[in-house]
Amino acid sequence: MGWHAYAALWCGVFGALALVGYGRSLAGMTRAQRTVRAKGRIERVGEPRHGSSPNDGISVVVSFQDPSTGQEFTVTNDGERGERISVAWTGREIGVSYPRGRPHAVRFSHRFSEGGRGLGRPNFSLFLVYAGLVAVAVVDRGWPWALVGFCGPWALSGLFHLPGNVRDRNRRIDGLAAMAVVPGRVVAVLRSVTVDSDDGHTSTTLMPVVTFTTLDGREVTAYCGSGIPDPAGSRGSDLTIHYAPADPADFVLDVEAERRSWKRDMAVNVVGVLVVAAAAAVGVVAM
Amino acid sequence: MLARGFLTGGVTGVSLAAVVVGIVLGSVPLIVGGACLLAVYVLIRYLAGMPRRARDAAVPPCLALAMIESREAVRGEASDMPVRFDLTVAPDDAPAYRVEFTQDINVAYLPDYRPRGILVVQYPPDRPLKVRIVKRPTPEWEERVAAARLDSAPGPARASDPAEGAGATAVGFLGLLLGAALVVLLFRADLFRADLFGEDGTGTARPPVATSGTSSAFTITVSSVTGTVALGSGQSFLDEGRLGGSVATLARGEDRQRALTVTVQERLLTVVFAPTGTPAASRIDLESLPYDRVPALVQEAMTTLGVGTLSTWQLTADRLTGTVVLRVSVTGSEGAAYLEADGQGKVVRRVSAGG
Numbered sequence: 307m308g309w310h311a312y313a314a315l316w317c318g319v320f321g322a323l324a325l326v327g328y329g330r331s332l333a334g335m336t337r338a339q340r341t342v343r344a345k346g347r348i349e350r351v352g353e354p355r356h357g358s359s360p361n362d363g364i365s366v367v368v369s370f371q372d373p374s375t376g377q378e379f380t381v382t383n384d385g386e387r388g389e390r391i392s393v394a395w396t397g398r399e400i401g402v403s404y405p406r407g408r409p410h411a412v413r414f415s416h417r418f419s420e421g422g423r424g425l426g427r428p429n430f431s432l433f434l435v436y437a438g439l440v441a442v443a444v445v446d447r448g449w450p451w452a453l454v455g456f457c458g459p460w461a462l463s464g465l466f467h468l469p470g471n472v473r474d475r476n477r478r479i480d481g482l483a484a485m486a487v488v489p490g491r492v493v494a495v496l497r498s499v500t501v502d503s504d505d506g507h508t509s510t511t512l513m514p515v516v517t518f519t520t521l522d523g524r525e526v527t528a529y530c531g532s533g534i535p536d537p538a539g540s541r542g543s544d545l546t547i548h549y550a551p552a553d554p555a556d557f558v559l560d561v562e563a564e565r566r567s568w569k570r571d572m573a574v575n576v577v578g579v580l581v582v583a584a585a586a587a588v589g590v591v592a593m
Numbered sequence: 594m595l596a597r598g599f600l601t602g603g604v605t606g607v608s609l610a611a612v613v614v615g616i617v618l619g620s621v622p623l624i625v626g627g628a629c630l631l632a633v634y635v636l637i638r639y640l641a642g643m644p645r646r647a648r649d650a651a652v653p654p655c656l657a658l659a660m661i662e663s664r665e666a667v668r669g670e671a672s673d674m675p676v677r678f679d680l681t682v683a684p685d686d687a688p689a690y691r692v693e694f695t696q697d698i699n700v701a702y703l704p705d706y707r708p709r710g711i712l713v714v715q716y717p718p719d720r721p722l723k724v725r726i727v728k729r730p731t732p733e734w735e736e737r738v739a740a741a742r743l744d745s746a747p748g749p750a751r752a753s754d755p756a757e758g759a760g761a762t763a764v765g766f767l768g769l770l771l772g773a774a775l776v777v778l779l780f781r782a783d784l785f786r787a788d789l790f791g792e793d794g795t796g797t798a799r800p801p802v803a804t805s806g807t808s809s810a811f812t813i814t815v816s817s818v819t820g821t822v823a824l825g826s827g828q829s830f831l832d833e834g835r836l837g838g839s840v841a842t843l844a845r846g847e848d849r850q851r852a853l854t855v856t857v858q859e860r861l862l863t864v865v866f867a868p869t870g871t872p873a874a875s876r877i878d879l880e881s882l883p884y885d886r887v888p889a890l891v892q893e894a895m896t897t898l899g900v901g902t903l904s905t906w907q908l909t910a911d912r913l914t915g916t917v918v919l920r921v922s923v924t925g926s927e928g929a930a931y932l933e934a935d936g937q938g939k940v941v942r943r944v945s946a947g948g
Contacts, residue, residue, distance in 0.1 A: 312625070318794055345823035350732070360703035365729050384729035499672040508670050 313442050318435040327428025336424025346370035351394045360496035360513035364392035367580025370402045388413030392529040393555040461586045464579035475572040482561050489554040490518035490547035492540045512537040517546040526554045533559035595764050602765035604634045606772025614780050653714040657684040661710045673697040681746040689746035711741045722753045755765030824860040837884035846872040852877040853908040877912050883917045886938025890921045894932050900925030
């Protein structure tokens with residue numbers, strides 16, 4: 307069996323998987339389509355214990371209503387419950403989702419979304435088919451096809467999204483100027499120590515927890531993974547918190563550093579798109 | 594559980610061995626087959642487990658109050674440490690029972706889990722021993738914990754995971770070894786052929802291989818046309834069993850039936866293989882030669898043919914006349930002589946020195 311046969315096998319298998327995925331989506335059978343999405347409300351926020359693990363997220367009690375039955379449920383973020391709750395205050399609304407008829411299997415998310423049609427996996431399978439075809443073209447016709455095949459679509463996508471990305475970053479930079487300023491405090495430093503079973507190497511992660519009260523009286527508890535110079539000894543230290551009045555989950559400690567970071571991010575985005583586009587152009591010229 | 598572990602180990606062993614053997618033999622189908630076998634097995638296991646997972650997921654877990662009878666933490670450097678719990682579980686609608694299980698607990702929360710302490714546990718309705726501590730109970734259950742008074746259930750505690758542990762691991766490992774051994778056994782002929790003749794099995798471009806034994810060293814060189822074994826100093830093909838063993842390392846399988854001539858000197862063995870198309874009547878079956886008789890034949894030629902002080906000896910075997918003929922030639926201070934023997938090593942002709 308020649309290598310073309312293996313390439314055909316690759317494309318055939320993933321093509322079939324993609325077709326199955328699209329078929330399931332059309333039939334409304336994907337997990338995303340069978341997921342119930344609702345809006346949950348944080349009823350209670352637990353105080354993180356100093357030295358405990360940050361992996362479980364801030365302890366919260368969440369209530370939500372099943373949209374179809376109207377039944378009220380109260381759950382906690384014990385165990386695997388989707389996204390980690392890293393910013394919480396009483397009354398905060400968060401997204402909850404669960405398979406239809408199984409509200410006990412609830413998962414949390416920070417954003418409210420409609421869910422989509424579950425096309426992620428079939429799209430990825432289709433990409434693998436495309437990658438297989440590009441690989442065949444590269445072997446049969448030469449390296450320029452690699453640049454054109456991979457960098458071409460990437461560059462087109464980047465160019466298509468670039469204006470929106472630039473607008474988004476500009477909006478973020480403008481939003482920094484409109485942030486409210488309140489005092490905050492590090493109430494605990496969480497600590498996660500893992501040991502590599504192979505070489506015994508110990509890895510320690512520190513996560514300071516800050517609390518602050520917004521101007522409208524919301525008491526926010528949040529993980530603060532960056533911006534604190536000495537996380538290990540920061541417990542009890544006072545901070546200045548800048549937060550977006552519309553969403554206190556969007557907060558920073560150093561506005562200027564954040565502004566520089568966003569500008570750098572925008573520059574990297576633009577340069578990245580140009581590099582990929584240039585690579586695709588080189589491929590076209592060399593063909 | 595043990596059977597499934599054995600099967601998983603076996604399939605893994607077969608797959609890994611197939612990939613490795615495929616790489617050694619240069620067989621792409623074997624490599625792909627090995628990888629696909631494991632993938633298909635994982636897929637089948639996943640699909641076979643779907644109904645059970647769906648059934649388990651559809652039913653909410655049972656919640657119950659429990660009391661810690663004892664706990665034992667395994668100290669380590671990690672912040673989440675495995676803790677062995679012995680609990681009395683008191684379901685609302687069933688008698689209390691004791692269960693033992695292990696769960697990771699963060700070191701900062703370890704003081705909360707004291708003996709006689711009350712907590713909330715959950716388990717699948719159909720598997721009450723599969724208990725897991727609810728670290729963050731809802732307010733309703735927190736109130737129940739605060740008001741609860743539980744009595745110990747009679748022991749001994751039943752293990753939550755009886756089939757896990759060293760036994761299951763050993764069975765899985767045994768399956769892995771057996772699976773790997775099965776593949777090696779199935780392809781042993783090709784593997785050893787590849788070892789001697791090169792990866793393509795044709796032996797057309799194989800560099801000499803030097804092998805060290807426990808008491809001696811020898812060099813084997815094999816091509817599609819000839820095979821030679823050269824012994825190190827201090828050794829001889831007249832040593833007991835050495836000649837037969839050396840021929841066996843030179844030719845296996847079909848090659849044993851396609852020798853044209855065999856030539857043996859004191860420390861050099863040469864087998865010339867018949868080219869394709871050579872009539873079977875002219876080929877020697879290497880398995881049929883009387884290797885055990887060779888030392889005696891050489892000894893007889895040395896002592897009875899009048900060559901004087903022995904200088905060299907050589908044995909040649911061929912079948913060019915239709916029957917196997919072994920000729921032992923000796924040269925010495927008084928000249929050269931030879932004797933001929935048949936395929937069984939029986940002397941049929943003697944030509945003395947000078948005669």
